[in-house]
Amino acid sequence: MENQTRFDLNAAIGGWRQALAVQSGLSPDDRRELETHLRDAIAGFQQHGLNDEESFWLACRRVGQLQQLGDEFAKADPTKVWRERAFWMVLVLFLSSVLMSVIDVMAFDLQVVRTPLDNGFLQMMQTIAREVVALSPILIPLVIALLVRSKKMVHLFLKLTRFIENRLHLAIGVSGILAIAAALVTIAAKMHNARIDSLGLHSARLHLTVSIWQVLNSTFCYPLMIALVLFLLMPSKNRKTSKCA
Amino acid sequence: MYKTAMLTKDLVAASSKPLLLSILAGGESYGYEIIQKVRELSGGQIEWSDGMLYPVLHRLERDGLIDSEWKEADTGRERKYYFISSDGYKALKTERQQWLAVHNTLSRLWKIKPVSI
Numbered sequence: 243m244e245n246q247t248r249f250d251l252n253a254a255i256g257g258w259r260q261a262l263a264v265q266s267g268l269s270p271d272d273r274r275e276l277e278t279h280l281r282d283a284i285a286g287f288q289q290h291g292l293n294d295e296e297s298f299w300l301a302c303r304r305v306g307q308l309q310q311l312g313d314e315f316a317k318a319d320p321t322k323v324w325r326e327r328a329f330w331m332v333l334v335l336f337l338s339s340v341l342m343s344v345i346d347v348m349a350f351d352l353q354v355v356r357t358p359l360d361n362g363f364l365q366m367m368q369t370i371a372r373e374v375v376a377l378s379p380i381l382i383p384l385v386i387a388l389l390v391r392s393k394k395m396v397h398l399f400l401k402l403t404r405f406i407e408n409r410l411h412l413a414i415g416v417s418g419i420l421a422i423a424a425a426l427v428t429i430a431a432k433m434h435n436a437r438i439d440s441l442g443l444h445s446a447r448l449h450l451t452v453s454i455w456q457v458l459n460s461t462f463c464y465p466l467m468i469a470l471v472l473f474l475l476m477p478s479k480n481r482k483t484s485k486c487a
Numbered sequence: 488m489y490k491t492a493m494l495t496k497d498l499v500a501a502s503s504k505p506l507l508l509s510i511l512a513g514g515e516s517y518g519y520e521i522i523q524k525v526r527e528l529s530g531g532q533i534e535w536s537d538g539m540l541y542p543v544l545h546r547l548e549r550d551g552l553i554d555s556e557w558k559e560a561d562t563g564r565e566r567k568y569y570f571i572s573s574d575g576y577k578a579l580k581t582e583r584q585q586w587l588a589v590h591n592t593l594s595r596l597w598k599i600k601p602v603s604i
Contacts (some may be wrong), residue, residue: 318546
């Protein structure tokens with residue numbers, strides 16, 4: 243590094259954090275703890291009169307090789323790493339199951355009312371569109387996996403882990419998503435019923451209109467069960483924060 | 488010279504438990520502070536690699552000997568504080584007896600005055 247280049251301490255810490263984030267074996271909580279340690283060590287060296295750059299490199303040395311650290315942490319608690327991994331997997335499962343349920347209800351309307359179309363080409367296009375829509379929840383984990391592989395997601399992922407810090411945050415997030423999904427499903431079901439009415443299919447009403455309660459029940463049974471698993475996997479301990487006297 | 492030599496890896500590993508429990512028995516603390524304290528008290532002879540302290544702390548926590556909590560310090564920085572549990576006190580008592588037994592045996596061999604348990 244050239245002399246005239248100013249050393250950006252925050253950028254350096256950011257880089258260190260990213261290098262730490264790609265180490266397997268470390269939970270978000272571990273990473274947060276190590277980062278506090280690094281910052282404490284930097285502050286300690288600065289108090290001894292060292293400049294930002296010197297303090298940063300010495301603190302990094304003190305904390306140690308990141309690869310080695312990851313291995314040691316994983317050895318200390320092998321189950322924790324898998325618990326955290328399982329948490330993220332179940333979170334993706336939850337999101338895709340909610341999306342799948344919502345799309346199911348919407349696609350139901352398409353199937354009953356909009357088909358068959360007279361135009362063969364349009365009908366084919368509609369079928370393709372429906373298939374793509376129906377498959378989209380399965381594509382979510384695939385897209386996420388590809389993003390994680392490319393390591394471009396690290397920043398976003400870190401933000402997300404800071405957002406979901408305790409069970410309260412998780413509960414608010416999960417209920418928010420379920421509420422939005424419930425609203426969408428209700429609107430879809432109502433629109434569907436209204437369309438049946440407007441088309442004058444009253445004789446067939448029993449078969450074609452849907453009970454909103456039934457739809458909600460069948461839509462949320464599975465996501466709610468998954469949400470329960472999420473809560474069980476959520477490591478609640480050590481996440482609470484209180485003021486130090 | 489043996490006098491200034493650092494502790495061997497095995498001894499560092501074996502002594503980390505009683506050291507950590509003893510420090511926390513004196514009051515809650517966080518990783519950086521613990522490292523500083525050990526460095527200071529041992530006159531630099533016990534040099535832990537900073538990052539390796541945490542897996543040890545986490546193991547003690549998993550064994551129920553210590554607890555932890557994130558707290559905001561006066562500076563506004565959040566730190567994970569560790570404190571000793573009642574099981575930790577019991578474990579410390581046992582550790583103390585065992586280490587003193589080793590110490591006393593060696594002391595007698597080396598004709599140094601033993602310490603009472």
